[in-house]
Structures are given as C-alpha cells and as structure tokens.
Amino acid sequence: MAQQLRPSKPADKQSKIDWSRRQEAENFAETVKLFRQGKINDDMFRRYRLQHGAYGTRMTDDYAMVRIKVPAGQIYPYQLEKIAQLSEMYSIGSAHFSTRENIQLHWVILEDVSEIMQSLADVGMTSREACGNSVRNVMCSPMSGVCKDEIFDATPYALAIARFLLRNPICQALPRKFKFNFTCCEKHGMIRIVDVGLLPQIQEINGEKRKGFKIFLGGGLGNRSFVGHQLEDFTPVEDLLYTSMAVIRIFDRMGDRKNMSRNRMRYLVNDLGWEKFQNLVLKERSVVKATQSVIVKLNLDDSVNEIQRPISITDESASVPDGYARWEKTNVEKQSQSGFNSVFIGLEAGDITANQLRSVAEIIRDYSAEGFARNGFSQNIVIRYVHDDDLKSMYSKLLETGLAKTGSLTMASAVGCSGTTSCNLALTNSHRLAKEVQRKFLELNFDEDDDLKDSTIKISGCPNSCGQHQIATIGFYGGGGRHGTNMFPNYTMSLGGKFDEDTMLGHHTTRVPVKRIIPVILKIIELFKENKQSDDTLAKWVDRVVNGNESSKITGVEDIKKALAPLIVPPNIEDEPDFYMDYGSDTNYHTVTGKGECAA
Amino acid sequence: MIDSDVPIINSKLLREKIQENSIRIIDVRREQEYQQGHITNAVNLPLAKLLADDSSESIQKIAQDLGISDETPTVIYDDTFGALSSRVVWALQYIGHVDVKLLDVTFSQWTDLGYEISTEVPKIEPAIHSVKINSEIMATAEYLEKVKENKNVVIIDNRERLNYLEQHIPGAINIPYRTLATEGKIIRTKEGMKTLLKNRGISEDAEIITYCGSVGTLSGLAYYALKSIGVQNVKLYVHSFKEWKSLEKPIVKQENANYWDLSAE
Numbered sequence: 001m002a003q004q005l006r007p008s009k010p011a012d013k014q015s016k017i018d019w020s021r022r023q024e025a026e027n028f029a030e031t032v033k034l035f036r037q038g039k040i041n042d043d044m045f046r047r048y049r050l051q052h053g054a055y056g057t058r059m060t061d062d063y064a065m066v067r068i069k070v071p072a073g074q075i076y077p078y079q080l081e082k083i084a085q086l087s088e089m090y091s092i093g094s095a096h097f098s099t100r101e102n103i104q105l106h107w108v109i110l111e112d113v114s115e116i117m118q119s120l121a122d123v124g125m126t127s128r129e130a131c132g133n134s135v136r137n138v139m140c141s142p143m144s145g146v147c148k149d150e151i152f153d154a155t156p157y158a159l160a161i162a163r164f165l166l167r168n169p170i171c172q173a174l175p176r177k178f179k180f181n182f183t184c185c186e187k188h189g190m191i192r193i194v195d196v197g198l199l200p201q202i203q204e205i206n207g208e209k210r211k212g213f214k215i216f217l218g219g220g221l222g223n224r225s226f227v228g229h230q231l232e233d234f235t236p237v238e239d240l241l242y243t244s245m246a247v248i249r250i251f252d253r254m255g256d257r258k259n260m261s262r263n264r265m266r267y268l269v270n271d272l273g274w275e276k277f278q279n280l281v282l283k284e285r286s287v288v289k290a291t292q293s294v295i296v297k298l299n300l301d302d303s304v305n306e307i308q309r310p311i312s313i314t315d316e317s318a319s320v321p322d323g324y325a326r327w328e329k330t331n332v333e334k335q336s337q338s339g340f341n342s343v344f345i346g347l348e349a350g351d352i353t354a355n356q357l358r359s360v361a362e363i364i365r366d367y368s369a370e371g372f373a374r375n376g377f378s379q380n381i382v383i384r385y386v387h388d389d390d391l392k393s394m395y396s397k398l399l400e401t402g403l404a405k406t407g408s409l410t411m412a413s414a415v416g417c418s419g420t421t422s423c424n425l426a427l428t429n430s431h432r433l434a435k436e437v438q439r440k441f442l443e444l445n446f447d448e449d450d451d452l453k454d455s456t457i458k459i460s461g462c463p464n465s466c467g468q469h470q471i472a473t474i475g476f477y478g479g480g481g482r483h484g485t486n487m488f489p490n491y492t493m494s495l496g497g498k499f500d501e502d503t504m505l506g507h508h509t510t511r512v513p514v515k516r517i518i519p520v521i522l523k524i525i526e527l528f529k530e531n532k533q534s535d536d537t538l539a540k541w542v543d544r545v546v547n548g549n550e551s552s553k554i555t556g557v558e559d560i561k562k563a564l565a566p567l568i569v570p571p572n573i574e575d576e577p578d579f580y581m582d583y584g585s586d587t588n589y590h591t592v593t594g595k596g597e598c599a600a
Numbered sequence: 601m602i603d604s605d606v607p608i609i610n611s612k613l614l615r616e617k618i619q620e621n622s623i624r625i626i627d628v629r630r631e632q633e634y635q636q637g638h639i640t641n642a643v644n645l646p647l648a649k650l651l652a653d654d655s656s657e658s659i660q661k662i663a664q665d666l667g668i669s670d671e672t673p674t675v676i677y678d679d680t681f682g683a684l685s686s687r688v689v690w691a692l693q694y695i696g697h698v699d700v701k702l703l704d705v706t707f708s709q710w711t712d713l714g715y716e717i718s719t720e721v722p723k724i725e726p727a728i729h730s731v732k733i734n735s736e737i738m739a740t741a742e743y744l745e746k747v748k749e750n751k752n753v754v755i756i757d758n759r760e761r762l763n764y765l766e767q768h769i770p771g772a773i774n775i776p777y778r779t780l781a782t783e784g785k786i787i788r789t790k791e792g793m794k795t796l797l798k799n800r801g802i803s804e805d806a807e808i809i810t811y812c813g814s815v816g817t818l819s820g821l822a823y824y825a826l827k828s829i830g831v832q833n834v835k836l837y838v839h840s841f842k843e844w845k846s847l848e849k850p851i852v853k854q855e856n857a858n859y860w861d862l863s864a865e
C-alpha cells in the first residue's frame with residue numbers, strides 16, 4: 001500500500017462538560033403528546049416547553065424554535081456538525097447564531113423537538129433553561145483568554161457558574177429570565193446590560209495578588225432598559241458563587257411575579273433604589289455564607305487548554321487570494337499570544353447553512369490551535385489561535401464556502417433579531433433589514449473605512465430589544481406607520497448607544513420608514529463626514545451630537561432630525577407602492593402579532 | 601432472492617451475493633459517473649431515461665433491455681441519498697416486478713465501507729418482462745383529492761421545510777427527506793423510524809400517501825422508509841406537487857411570516 005504522506009488529523013478535542021440529560025428528551029416527547037391530547041393546559045405546557053428551550057413560532061402552534069445553549073460560547077467541531085445535520089433534518093437547512101451565544105433552529109415541528117434533544121445529548125449539548133424564567137445561557141466574551149486588555153481569563157468561571165446553576169432547584173421558578181455575562185475587558189463584553197455582568201480584576205492585598213471581579217447588577221434591555229450598577233469595588237473569586245446566589249435569592253423572593261411586563265430584576269432595583277438593593281445583596285450574601293451547612297464550591301476547571309498548532313497545511317507558494325488584505329483588516333484581531341490571531345466569521349444576521357457549518361468545523365480542525373471555536377456577541381463565530389502563517393490559507397478556505405464576508409469587526413455587520421421571520425411579537429422584518437444594510441455597506445466598501453469601524457447598527461423588530469438596538473450607535477426598532485389609510489413599516493431610530501465602560505442607551509431621534517433606512521444611514525454618515533474632526537470616528541461624533549457637545553454645523557439631535565426630515569416623508573402609494581411593503585414581502589404592510597411569550 | 605417482505609437489502613448481504621450472476625444490480629447515476637466505477641456487476645440506468653417516459657410500456661422496455669425478466673432478482677442504488685434508486689424500485693414494482701430491492705447505502709457509502717467496485721461493464725442479455733400493473737402503490741391527483749379528508753389517510757410532503765411552508769397540499773404534514781436518513785445509511789433504523797411516526801402521531805395502520813416536488817424521488821425514499829417498518833398501505837403520488845399545482849388544485853401557505861429570510865442560502 002502507498003505510504004501515507006500526511007499524518008491523519010488528531011482526534012477532535014472534546015468538550016469537558018456534558019450539559020445534557022438524555023431523559024429530558026423522552027419526557028418532552030411524552031409531554032407534547034399529553035398536551036396535544038388536551039391533558040395538559042396551555043399555560044402549563046408553555047412553561048414546560050420554555051424551560052426546555054423551545055419557543056413558540058409566529059402565528060402557529062405547530063412549530064417551535066429550539067434554542068441550543070452554548071455556555072461561554074465554547075463550541076466544538078463535532079457539535080457544529082451535529083447542528084448542521086439537525087438543521088437539515090428538522091429545521092430549514094440553516095441555523096442561527098444569536099446575540100447571546102446560543103444557536104437556534106427555527107420552524108421545527110413541535111413533535112420533532114424531542115428528537116433534536118436526543119441528538120444534542122449525543123454531543124453533550126442542551127437547550128434546557130434557554131428560554132423561560134430561568135438563568136439563560138451564561139455568556140463570556142469570545143476574546144476571553146486571548147484579549148490584550150484582559151486581566152485574567154474569565155472562561156472557567158463562566159463555565160463553573162453555568163454548571164452550578166443549570167437544573168439547580170433555586171433557578172427553576174424565578175420571577176423572570178436572568179442573564180449572566182462575563183467579559184475579558186470593557187470593550188469586548190456587555191456587562192452593564194444584563195442582570196449580572198462580571199469583569200475580571202486583580203487586587204493586591206498585603207502583597208498578595210487576588211483574583212476577583214467587578215460585578216454589575218440590574219442592567220437589561222427591553223421595553224424599558226437600564227444600565228447596571230457596580231456592586232462593590234472588588235469581589236474576590238471566593239465570593240463569586242455566594243454573590244450570585246445572594247442576588248438570585250433576593251430576586252426570587254422579592255421580584256414581581258404578577259406584572260409580567262416589568263418583572264426583570266432591573267425593575268426591582270429601580271423600585272427599591274440602588275442603595276437599598278445593594279445593601280440587601282450584601283446582607284444576603286453574609287447570610288448565604290453563614291448558613292451553608294456544607295461548603296458549596298464552584299466546580300472550577302482552570303486547567304490550561306492545550307494549544308497545538310495543527311499540522312501546517314499552508315502552501316508557501318500559493319498566491320495571496322484576492323481581497324485578502326481587506327478581509328484581514330476587518331475580520332482579524334491579534335491575540336495577546338504572539339503569532340496567533342482570532343478570526344471573526346461574519347454571517348448575515350447570524351444565519352448559516354448546514355454546509356457552511358460543516359466547513360466551519362473542518363476549518364477549526366485545520367487552523368485553530370485550541371481546537372474549538374467561540375460564539376461571538378454579534379451573531380458571529382470566532383475561530384481563535386490561528387497562526388500568522390495560516391491566515392492566507394484559511395482565508396482561501398473560507399472563500400470557498402462563502403464564509404469570507406468582510407467587515408465582521410466593523411459597522412457593516414449589522415445585527416437583526418428574528419422579526420417577522422419567526423417571532424410572534426414582531427412588527428417588522430428586522431432580520432432581513434439587517435441583511436440589506438450589511439449588503440449595502442459591503443457594496444460601498446464601508447467596512448474599510450476606519451471612521452466607521454467602532455460604530456454599530458442593531459435592529460429589533462419591536463420595542464423588546466432582542467436586536468439590542470439601544471446600545472447601537474445607530475439603532476432601530478420596528479413599528480407601523482400610517483399615511484392616509486395605508487400602513488407602512490416604520491422604525492424608531494436611536495442614536496449614540498454604547499456598551500463599553502460608558503454604557504449609554506441611545507437617544508430616540510426620529511421615526512424612519514423601512515425603505516428609507518438605508519438612505520437615512522447614508523445621510524448620517526454624510527453629515528458626519530462633512531462635520532467631523534480630523535481623527536474622529538462616527539461613534540465619537542454621534543456621542544457628542546446626542547450629548548449636545550458638538551460645535552460644528554450639527555450641534556444636536558434636532559439638527560440631525562432637520563437634515564433627515566425631507567427623506568422620511570411618505571410618498572403616495574400610487575407613486576411608490578414599494579414604500580408600503582416590508583422587505584421580503586410583496587403585499588402591502590399590515591401589522592399582525594400573536595401571543596408573546598417573553599414573560600412566560 | 602432474499603426472503604423478506606421488506607424491499608430493502610443490506611449492503612453486507614449484497615456484497616456476499618454479488619457473484620451470483622442471476623442478480624441484476626442497477627446503478628442510477630449518470631453514465632459518466634458509472635463509467636468511473638460502480639458496484640461490481642452493476643449496469644447503468646440514468647434516472648433521466650426513466651423519467652423521459654414513465655408509462656408502463658416504457659418501464660417494461662427498460663427492464664427488458666436491462667435483462668430483467670419477471671423472476672430476475674434486482675437491486676438498485678444511487679448516490680443521491682437513495683431518492684433516485686427508490687424511484688426506480690417503485691417503477692419496477694409498479695409494473696409488477698416482485699423481487700426488487702433498494703440497496704440500503706449509497707454508492708459513496710458503499711465505497712466508504714471499503715466494498716469492491718469495478719469499471720467492467722457486464723454484458724446484458726435482453727429478457728422478456730410482463731406488465732401486471734400494481735395500482736395499489738400509486739396515487740393520482742384525483743385519488744388524493746378524493747381521500748384526503750378521510751380520517752385514516754395521512755398525506756406526507758417530503759420536500760424541505762421552507763418549500764413546504766411556502767405551499768403544500770391542504771392537510772399534508774411535512775417530513776423532509778433529510779429526516780429519513782441515518783449515519784451511513786439511506787434510511788433510519790427501524791426503531792428510529794417508528795419513533796418518528798409515534799412522535800408525529802401517525803399510525804402504522806393508516807393509509808399513507810407521500811409526495812414531493814415533481815417526480816416522486818424524495819417521496820419515493822419516504823415510501824420505502826415507511827415500507828422498511830412494514831407499513832402496509834403506502835401510496836406514492838408520483839407526479840407530486842408540480843402536477844397538483846398545474847391542475848390548479850387547492851394549496852395552503854403558512855401566512856404572515858417571512859421564513860425565507862432566515863435562510864442563509
């Protein structure tokens with residue numbers, strides 16, 4: 001037999017944690033049957049279904065959306081391959097990477113959900129507590145462990161918290177959903193817009209260095225949004241679990257269980273006042289500590305991940321593929337480990353086909369020295385530990401399967417929630433709009449424009465903020481407008497949102513008809529270019545404008561409104577019928593919504 | 601050839617029997633692919649040839665030209681997840697051929713197993729085949745329309761989810777053809793297939809009619825997936841949705857949702 005020229009690939013790295021529990025799949029199938037036979041009432045079934053990670057779907061009881069949790073965003077090649085297969089078998093042949101590091105399968109027949117759960121168990125994954133009033137997927141910055149500005153890697157802590165709280169009895173009937181985000185640094189995470197946000201810190205006490213966190217509580221986006229408050233200067237890692245438990249217990253005890261529309265913890269914090277809430281948490285923490293009959297500890301695995309560059313498959317003689325420089329500039333981030341890079345794979349509004357998932361899995365095996373990938377915060381995938389010498393070859397591979405979209409780390413990669421593609425509460429097709437915006441930006445080469453790099457566009461299909469519009473430089477949420485007797489999709493635009501250390505919610509500026517959104521964005525960019533200072537960025541400029549600190553021709557939001565006004569006048573329906581249709585639709589717009597489950 | 605009611609043959613068994621010259625193996629790929637290598641002793645029948653005219657006389661002629669007499673044990677495979685081969689198995693059964701089996705793997709899976717292939721083209725002696733139409737296994741649009749409200753009738757659409765959402769025959773349920781396969785085989789395990797039906801609340805005693813986009817391939821695979829667990833009364837609506845639409849029969853659509861925009865295709 002011919003001698004093998006290349007050693008075969010090493011076996012896949014395996015996830016160290018199995019999140020699944022196989023029995024849950026069978027129970028789910030049984031429960032669906034009882035529900036269909038009318039032996040379980042709607043409300044009970046809905047609660048059960050959400051607890052197991054299956055949302056309802058727009059205008060139908062036949063389908064569900066299955067939200068697969070990816071704790072800390074850590075995902076392995078064999079898991080991606082499984083999801084590829086599941087998307088073809090039970091969904092639409094594409095999967096969706098969400099803003100909270102989940103992977104979602106849409107339009108799944110409710111009766112098939114249990115089969116998905118079975119298959120997820122084969123690869124150690126779960127959808128348990130991905131929806132409903134539970135602790136949702138615990139997020140961690142995709143740059144944790146490789147970020148130049150981080151103090152230590154929070155990933156093991158994120159995984160340990162996720163493990164402790166999943167299926168934990170104290171989290172099974174919370175007043176409302178509950179979100180944890182860990183980050184590496186202020187820039188890469190979103191710690192002030194969740195119930196509990198954590199930033200790694202090191203404190204030196206008597207010459208001894210101690211690990212800990214800055215913890216932010218009571219933030220959250222939604223119909224009404226709030227920015228989180230810092231609990232104390234420093235919370236040592238030994239107190240991480242106690243603090244988390246204390247916060248959850250207070251929320252469980254005091255959270256509003258009646259008023260569904262204002263029962264996230266942020267409302268409790270707001271009602272009590274921060275200081276009172278803060279004191280309660282600190283007191284509760286001492287109680288928790290003092291009354292533990294056995295010491296509860298986090299199951300922390302901080303063993304070092306093996307970093308081993310896969311057998312080099314780089315062909316030195318290969319020419320530099322077209323478009324490489326642009327891609328590298330807008331999709332690749334240097335790591336703190338010299339010689340290694342984190343590669344951001346941009347998707348349109350988080351959507352990816354089954355075949356692309358398979359090719360991502362192959363690319364991870366071939367190029368990532370850590371052997372797995374991380375889900376990002378903006379509907380994207382991050383493949384880390386790619387060696388400098390392998391970038392060009394990796395780019396060629398990505399090109400082959402349409403995964404080399406540029407602009408992942410720029411304003412071009414617009415975020416859009418599900419909208420009318422599947423969500424019951426949606427008023428507009430925010431999902432498609434995000435894709436349209438991204439396509440336009442890439443067509444205009446805006447991803448290469450350094451002035452736009454640190455800005456963001458995020459779009460929600462209704463005021464509920466799943467698209468996180470309030471923390472975008474330019475954000476939109478959907479609604480309906482009317483001209484005479486005709487309706488059209490009309491978005492509310494907010495400007496100047498931020499999610500870094502100066503987290504700020506965007507200022508509502510004006511309403512923009514859907515077919516004018518792209519012209520309006522372009523107009524704002526034009527105004528910026530005319531009035532910017534030499535080393536300005538759009539985000540900085542908008543920030544000055546919305547805060548009234550800008551001294552050029554545009555001094556405040558009112559000036560922007562004035563400049564946009566002529567663009568947003570509705571035409572007569574006879575003159576421009578398209579104006580009255582949403583993207584992805586060839587009939588006149590009207591609003592239809594079903595029963596919302598965000599509070600369920 | 602193999603004493604089982606189920607018209608499916610296990611690849612291992614075929615491999616053992618491959619030298620029995622009496623078996624006719626049919627490769628339903630394009631001629632060019634066939635020429636580059638096929639299962640030993642297989643002859644080629646590109647599906648297009650069958651679809652060009654699928655009258656019973658034409659199927660009869662194809663069988664005779666391939667040397668298939670009424671008694672010839674026949675096995676069929678493809679490399680398109682079993683959908684094309686299913687359609688050919690069905691066509692032979694339709695003209696009354698009894699001993700015909702669907703190979704449970706595709707050509708690629710066969711080679712993955714390390715089983716023998718060859719480039720040799722066997723000599724074919726034409727044979728005589730009768731026609732005894734097996735009308736039980738076929739559904740026409742007219743028939744489907746007549747029975748579709750019956751309680752015991754289940755109509756299954758085997759196209760992909762998005763196509764189904766966009767439009768389908770009223771009352772049909774959707775089992776995309778991809779749901780039917782399993783790792784390394786074109787059809788699920790018996791247990792897996794039974795679970796699927798059980799979860800969906802489909803009785804194995806029901807009369808089941810399968811259809812797909814246009815020529816009955818994807819739904820042909822579903823037909824045999826159902827046969828694999830012994831469902832008695834299955835019919836293939838062979839001209840499928842394309843004909844249904846051209847006849848302007850009623851169609852339903854999942855309204856008020858832009859599901860196509862979730863696809864990354």
Ligand code: HEM
Binds near residue numbers: 424
């Ligand atoms: C009042 C109801 C709801 C509220 C307040 C709400 C809130 C949120 C928020 C704030 C996020 C952003 C992630 C974060 O930073 O926390 C989010 C994400 C998300 N939510 Fe909701 N949600 C609601 C209902 C729904 C419903 C009914 C659906 C549809 C099944 C849905 C689907 C999603 C999806 C898919 C994401 C991830 C965004 C993406 O990548 O597509 N939400 N939700």
Ligand code: SF4
Binds near residue numbers: 417426462463464467
């Ligand atoms: S923001 Fe509104 S439309 Fe978008 S997913 Fe959330 S609830 Fe649905």
